[in-house]
Structures are given as structure tokens and as C-alpha cells.
Amino acid sequence: MTITSDPSGTTTAGPAPDTEADILALYRARLSKGRATLAELFGSHMEVASAGAWLTTSDGEQFLNCGGYGVFIMGARHPRVVEAVQHQLHTHPVATRILLEPTVARAAEALAAVAPQGLERVHFALSGTEAVETGLKLARAHGRTRIVSMLGGYHGKTMGALSATAKAVYQNPFRPLLPDVVHLPYGDAEALRTELAAHPGEVCVIVEPVQGEGGVVLPPKGYLKQVEELVREYEGFLVLDEVQTGMGRLGEWWGADIDDVRPDVMLVGKALGGGVVPVSAAIATKEAFRPFDKDPYVHTGTFSGQPLLMAAVQAAIQVVQEERLVTRATDIGARLLPEITAIARRNLPGLVTDVRGRGLLIGVELAEPGLAGELLIELFNHGVVANHSMNGSAVVRFTPPAVLTEVDERFLLDAFDKATRDLVRMAPTMPEGGS
Template sequence: MTTDRSISAAQEYSAHNYHPLPVVVASAEGAWMTDVEGRRYLDMLAGYSALNFGHGYRPLIEAAKAQLDRVTLTSRAFHHDRFADFCTELAQLCGMEMVLPMNTGAEAVETAVKTARKWGYQVKGVPDGKAKIIVAENNFHGRTTTIISFSTDPEARADFGPYTPGFEIVPYGDLAAIEAAMDENTVAVLLEPIQGEAGVLVPPPGYLTGVRELTRERNVLFMADEIQSGLGRTGRTFACEHEGVVPDLYLLGKALGGGVVPVSAVVSSREVLGVYRPGEHGSTFGGNPLACAVALEVIAQLRSGEFQRRAEELGDHLHRELGLLVGGGGVEAVRGRGLWAGVDIVPTHGTGREISERLLERGVLVKDTHGSTIRIAPPLVISKEDLDWGLEQLRTVLQG
């Protein structure tokens, strides 16, 4: 099917919940994707960090193939021979004690919300139905009804009420606002260590450290949504590590499935995740054999530290080059860490969508957010030469 026919059919038969760029991908390898007409594109988005290891990364593909020939699903009604290893290895990678596996990032966030409330009632002694979770403005934690209830993005939230209560929204990066919002019924603070959808917003130095100290003092859980920022993207296994912080709960997804299958998890201590009893929470596909096999290989790759080092080194280069565009190069500001950047385009040069479309024409794939911003997040396997080529296309587009 040609590009035009495929796009036309998608517009006719699929709900318009996304506004994709006009490219139809047929195959991919490493940091490159090829469309149905044979044109190649440099992937500078990596599935919003789901493809940290790139497309078709052989160790992950081989792990999936081997498991496909054995068993793919048992449900949690039975044990399977990959589950214990997955939970053990992921808990150790995180420096935690227990794992609750799910499928998507939104499910991990929903699980964390339920966990914090249950912990609040059973361990902290909050009165039933009074648990409060503090969240940040401009957050993006998913699109379920509960999650969009504490979103400040009108596109995500409008016309989906009534909304779930129990959340208080404060400005991101403002420690004093978190402290002021806390009361005896506060059970958790839920934050992205770096806000991805908001434009790759990095909080001020010391913010995460302050949140960790404050939550510990007040007997409140610190829940770090590392679904986009975690597993090597920022130059560390977890973005929280840049401030030497270990939260009470890690929320993981995207890259945990290596771009092969959806895998997510909440990882925490025995005190926190130990509040669950059989039947109180679950998922038919959560922790399935295929997911565990792929995720185990992801964990093995991360243990070497190679991808974290690549993200740090290439990320330093990325930010130096992008910084040269600030001012006279068509860029107002650049934010981010590691191989992850939010680039604010000078309005006279075009919207984020328009810049993304012009880059598409030159063989580079990025995605816009919030009108004037483009996000750059290539696979961690990208070569320096390919990264430089992609940046050269951006410079050319902004000069045009």
C-alpha cells in the first residue's frame, strides 16, 4: 500500500486520537526506519524512549524469538519459569525488594496510585477515603480517567469528567509548594524527575533531593515516574541518580519492553508493596513469559553500563550542538539531559509541527509538543555520525 492510500485508510477507519506525521513505516533497524516506498529516515524520537536500544536490537529480538517457541502466556493463575528471575533481577537493578509487573506505563501509574492509597490506610493510618497524592503541573503520567483527573493539559483532560478526586496539583520544581500542600492525609508525592511531554523540563538543582528529604520527614511516599526518563535515557540508569536520590517507588515502562512488547512495573520495598493480598490487584498479561524474557535481556544490557555511558557522552555532544543554535540559530531555549532534549523554536521560524514536517522532508523524524517545542530523543545506539547528520538537517531547516 502506498503512503497516500495507507494514510487515507487510517484516517477513515481509525479514531483520530493521534495526529501522526505523514510517513508510513514498513521496517526499521538501529536508529533508522524505512517507509513503504523505500525512503529511509533517522529516528530521533525512539518511541518516546520505548526504543532506547533501537529498532531490531538483536539480543532483544533473539530473546523474544526463543521465548515464542516455549510459552507466551500463562496468566498469573500459574507460575512460569521466567517470572521469578524477572522480579529478582529488576528489584536488584533498582536496589529495591519487590516488583509488581504490569503492561503499560499508565497501568504502572494506576498501580502506584492504588499502592500509595492502600499503604496510607494500612500503614500510615490515614482515615478511609481521605488519602491525598501531590502531583505537579504540566505532568504527563498517562491517559486513563484517574490520571487525566490530575492533568493540567486541556487536550488530555477536557470532556472526560467527572474526575477522580484525591490529588493536589502544585507547580513543578517548587519544593515550598509541596511542603505547603502536605497534611496528615498526604500519602505520596508523584513526580517525573524530568517532565517529558511538557517539553523535557529539568527541575532546578536540589529539587529532587529536597522532595526526598521532605517526604521522608513527613512519612510520605516519593513515587518517581521514570517511564520516559529511566533505563539509560539521561546517562544514568534512573534520572533520580543525577541527584543521588532513591525514591520509595520507581514507576517503569517503555524501554523496559525494549520496543518489542509492552512491559511496565512498580518497584519498591517490602513494606510498601507488601500491602497487597491475592485478588486485590492484577493483570492477565502482566509479567507474562514473553514480557519477562525480553525485560530480562533489557536488564542484562543495562547492567553493563554501556548504554548509560553512551547516553551521557553523546548527550553532552547533543546539548553542546543544540546550544549553538540558541539566539541567532532559530532556537529560543534547549533543555534536557543525556540523549533527551526539548528544543523551543523561535516562533518566526515556524511551529513545532511545521519544523517536524520540514525535518521529515529531509529524512529526520522528531515530534512536536506544546506548540513551539520539538523533542529529540534518539535511540541510545545512534552513532555520533548519524546524530551529527540529524543535527545538520535541523540547522538547515532553521536557516531556510
Template sequence: MVALPSVDAARDSRVRELTRAHVFTSWSAQAEIDPLPLAGGEGVWFWDHQGRRYLDLTSQLVNVNLGYQHPRLVEAIREAAGGLVTVAPSFAEESRAEAAAAVAGLAPAGLEKVFFTNGGAEANENAVRMARLHTGRHKVLAAYRSYHGATAAAIALTGEPRRWGAEPSIPGVVHFWGPYLYRSEFHSSTPEEEAERALRHLRHTVAAEGPQHVAAIVLETVVGSNGVLVPPPGYLEGVRELCDEHGILLVLDEVMAGFGRTGAWFAFDHWGVRPDLVTFAKGVNSGYVPLGGVILSDEIADTFAHTPYPGGLTYSGHALATASAVASIRIMREERVVENAAEVGERTLGPGLRDLAERHEVIGDVRGLGVFWALELVADRETREPLPADRVKAIHRACVERGVWPLMMGNRMHVVPPCVITSEEAGEALTLLDEALAGATA
């Protein structure tokens, strides 16, 4: 049990007032929100100024992989702040070099260089630029059910409706349908059919766009915000083969899925696929300091061996951020965080969530890996009609009232706790979700 701060209603009121007056919140109608002011957190728990604590199943934005206020990571950042805090990319700096080596050391052989960014959107921006310059081609294919960030190229890659407000966007991006067996675009009834038909659709899309014009196919290895969609067996391998056949680069977006989230260092490790470019952020340092990056294959890095890369960021490889990444990777290794995520997912979360589905008709589908899960909420299991927004909100309220905070996305409940969650804490979360579902759907 974590210690709670004393109740401070005046501070709560002041934070709310200042937020309403001055903070412009992303993806929100400003007059219709009242964000909860947080007072602190520890491990897999956070709490507010009213003394209420919550078991966190969001990891904030699926990035606090080491949990809140991990003492070793906090101390590493504190120690780094006592040195040279910021160093321009044109100089060499120790923690930047060590972080690049540590990240590259987790990638497949032949991906040795790392370009640091401030987050995942910038990572995807630069991956697209690298792919276009390396291949001399301009088209990039991405899935409709995807989110790759909100900067110009990243939001163009994004296939879901959040891109609409940014259109018209950069030219050359083409979307296609990826695999999603529960709501198959291909009328599939098995994972094998879904993989085969989704690959056939992608192959036809490439042919229609002219493979000689396609620089890259960009995929979230496991689709995150759009439903925790785990690719069926053979799909990623088939995309790799298609790319090799036509000289197209495979860019895997591991911003959300990487660094332990699926029970592996990178999600693509589950399928043994070697990408040409890997984008990352979030879990690399649990979001304690903004950091992202691109891991480049040797072939792509060689393109810029004697030709300058036309891109850069003032804070590329910021010393405080890279020091936190070095510490985070070391902590994850020494404390077996990746193994813990895999074990909790296999032994507790996966079976427990499937058990919830057996007892609650509102759950239409359960899917996930490690500590990366989604419950698809439906009004009718036969028709698979999505649960209306008001009923989704009611379920979320019921969860919060019981002290557990899941991540609600559309008609889904995402269960994405920090990778350090124990089996006991996961069991407590499942009990609270069970009670909330029973109370909200009775």
C-alpha cells in the same frame, strides 16, 4: 548506511486507506490526520514504503531505547515465543522471575519487589492504589506540568491539558507547580532560587491539604512530554525530605526517563534520591512488547505480606514481555548502552544543540540529559512568546524533508533518539536540524 526496501506505492496506499477507514488514532481529530505508513527500521533509522528513510529523533514515543530491530532482542523474543507464551499471574514463570530480579537489581537497596503491568499508565494506577492502602490516606499530589497516562487515575494525576477531556475524574488528586526556570511560576532567576521557591510552594500546598491526608507525591523525575524539565539541584532532595517529615510516600515516574534515557539506569540516580515506589515501562524492553511495572520498597511490600493486594491484570508479567525485558537489560549492560547515552549527550548532543541556539533566534532554551533533550521554540527571545503552531509545523516539515524526524510537542522540539545513537549519527542529525531551522525560519 542501512538498506532500504523497494518502493511499494500500492502497499503505502492500501495501508493509508485501511487506516483511514478503521483505525481510531489516539489524541487526534480523525478526519484531519494522514499518518505516514512505516515499512521498516534498523538502528536509529526508519523508512516508509516510498523508499525514504529518516534519522529518528523520537524513539517512536521515547521508548525505542535499543533502536529498531536490535538482532539480539528480536532473537530473544523469537526464542521466547517457542516456549510457553502466556502464563497467568497466579503461576510462577521463569522469565517473569528473572525480569523482576533484573529490574529490582537496578533500583536502590530496599526496593526488591516488582509488580508488572502492561504499560506506564497502569503502573501509575497501581502505584497510587498501593500508596493509599499503605498509608491509609487518600490525597495524592502531582505537578501541573506532567503526563502520567490516560487511564482513570493516571489521567487524573496528569496536570497538563490532556486531562481536561477526562474530567471530572477520581477524587483526591491535587496539583501543584513544579520547577521550570525558563518560565518560572516563582519569578526565579537562578536554579537555586527556583528549587527553593518551588519547594516552598509544595510545602504550602501540603500544609493546605493537610499532610495527615496526603498519601503520596507523584513526580516524573525528569518531566518528559511537558518539556524535558530537569529538576534544579536540591529539588528532588527537598521533596524527599518533605515526604519523610510527614510520612508521605515519594512516587517517581520513570516511565519515560528510565533505562538509559538520561544516561543513567534511572533518572533519580543523578541525584541519589531513594523513592518509595518507582513506575517504569517504555525503555525496559524498548517497547518491543507491551510491559510496565512498579518497583515497591520493602516497607510497602510488607503491607501486603499477609493482606491480599486488591489489584491485578490478566497479562501481568506476560512471558513474552518479561523475556524481552531480561534480554534488553542484558544487552544494555553488555553493549554499554547507558554509558553511550551519557557520552553522546555530554560530548555531542548537548554542545551541538546549544550551538544551534547560538545561531538560531527561534531557539529560546536548551535543556536535557543523556539522549533526552528539548529545544524551546519562541517567536521572541526577549518576551519568550511561544512560537505559533503554524511555524512549529513548518520547522517539522523542513526536518522531515531533509530526512530527520524530531518529536514536536507544543512549541518545543524534543530530540530524543534511541540510546544506541552514535556520535557520528548525532552529528548528522544536528547538521540536518541546522539546515531545517535555517530553511524554515529564513
């Protein structure tokens, strides 16, 4: 038991604070044993607080958060988003979904206002994979029953999204998946032409502007525009998955803006909740959205468009606009990418195969997956949280917020320099095939 006091001096008794060992035991007993093992590789630290670009563990250590899988474009607990969510929490957090409710209408208007031209109808969900399901269902409602996705692409793990995610290790335990799904090489427009020509009027193409989980794979210049033109030529249906790349991550509001692409449906998530609440959306053209207009109950979710989430959406969009986070992502990325590249080339000769990125989505590809895992641990040992890539296991991925200060940037680069030096010192002792 622990004794605490409030500002007035009144003391109260409460349960003893959790230790890392307590929480690790609960993970093993109630959650995932594999997840517990992964936590042990990072010292079983407990994250208990976050603000801006930094998170704090239970023992008081602070870490620069360049992970989060793209959620924290505006950092953690941005005051504007927190204030909006708190206000909604204390007024009307959950709606009946029967009466008109203003926050969802305003959030849809705010999102449509910053979306590519022509995308003006919105369905809100909670996770990125739910947004993917929405896009696939709209395609199917329009008669496009054959799905084409790209090798290395990642779209989520619900059944439809998993069918489009080209990774056997995630798919195999759950087969059979959706039929008539084809995976083509990312960046190969001619392979796509062949597939579309063989099935005119039948195909839904789902593609990412940059493959984040694939290992920060950038397409050839003009590829996305070619995809759009081919889909139109062969009467297909185009879903652009911007769950990770949208909201300024690439130094543009959307990856669609880079090549002036106008899909039938664009998927948004990750940063849409301002790093405070989980929320996603599918934004569609009027024509693509038509099946949902005919029947308001044909595709629903209890928590779709709930006021608490919609307050966060509106605030998050305002923050990106007013704090010029898209421009800041461009500028910070332009400074970080060449520096990270130089450090990697200097410190990891023969161990790094590529460094690539756009905006604040940066990937460092190692010679094999074990090295990537070790680099993640070394970065953590020097105070930086980064991510692995689910479909590109040899790639360490940085998704820092666009609120980094110059001091934060220097901290990241110094930590990367130290981590790569430490990796070189231990690499000769690594077992063949990685750890």
C-alpha cells in the same frame, strides 16, 4: 493482486500491497480522523521496517529515529532482545498465571538488581499509565488519598493517571476525575511543604525527575531530594515516575540516582521492553508493596508478567549493562546538546527561546507552538523523526537511541541545521499564532 516467489522459485499469489492512500483511508474509517490528518502533514508516509537508529518507509526512504517518546534507548530490533523474544515465542509465550513461571521471576530479579537500593518488589504491567495506576493504588492502600502532582507533569490517560496529569485539554472531556488532586509548580519545594503540612499523613506525591512531555523541563538542583525529605517529614508517600527517564535516558540508570532519591514506588516503562514489546513496571519497597502481599488478587492484569514480555525485559537490561548504554547516553548527549544549542541560536534568533536537556532527552523550545510543529515537519523533510511534547507544545523533543554512530550524530546535526534554516525562510509567511 501481486505475485511473489520464495527462495526455491515457487510463486504464490497474494493481495496487492497497501498504498499510503489505502492505509490513510483505513485510519479515517476505523481509527482516528485526527490521527489521519496529522499523518497527512508528514506526507502520509508508511513506516514498514526498522533497525537500530533507523526506520524505513514503504517507498524505501530511511529516517533517523530520534522520536518514539523514549522507547528506543537501544534502537529498534536489537538482536539480543529479538532473539530472546523469538525463543520465548516458540516455547511458552503466554502463561496460565496459576503455576510458577520462571521468566517473570527472573525478570523481577534482574530489574530489582539495577533499581535504586531498597526497591525490590515488582509488579509488571503493559503501559506506563498502568504502572502509574499501580503506584497510586499502593499509595491509597496505605491511606494516602490526596494526590499531589506537578504542573507540566504527564503521567498517562487512564482515569487515575489522567487526574494526576495537569493538562486541561486531556482532562476536560472526562470529568469528574479523582477528587483531592492538587497540581503544584514543578521545582517549588516551598509550595510542596505548604501542601504537605496542611495534610500530614494523607498525601501521595507523584513527580518526574525531568518532565519529558512537559517539554524537557529540568528541576532546580537538589529539588528531588527536597521532595523526598518533605514527603518523609510529613508522612507522605512518594511515587517517582521514571517511565520516560529510566533505563539510561538521562545518562544515569535512573533519574533517582542523580540526587540519591529513594521513593516508595518507582515507575518504569518505555525502554523496558527493549523497543520490541510493550511492558512497564512499578518497583516498590517491601513496606509499600505490603498490600499486594496480603492478597495476590487485589491488583492483577491478565497480561501482567507474561513470559514473552519478561524475556524482553531480561534481554533489555542485559543490553544496557553489557553495551554500556548509560555511559553512551551521557557521552552522546554531551556532544549533541551544545551542537544543537549552537545551531538553534545561530539559525533561529528570536524564534528559539531555550535549548535544554540531560543525557539523550533534549528539548528545543520555540517562541510559539506553531513554529514547533513546522520544525518537526522540516526535520522530517530532512530525514529525522522527532517528537512534539504533549504538555509543552512549543517544544520539539529529541530522544535518540544510545546506539548512534558518529555518522548518525553528524546526520542529525546536519539535518537540524538544514531544517532550522528552512524554518527561518518560511517563518515570515506563517499566520499569526502558528499553523
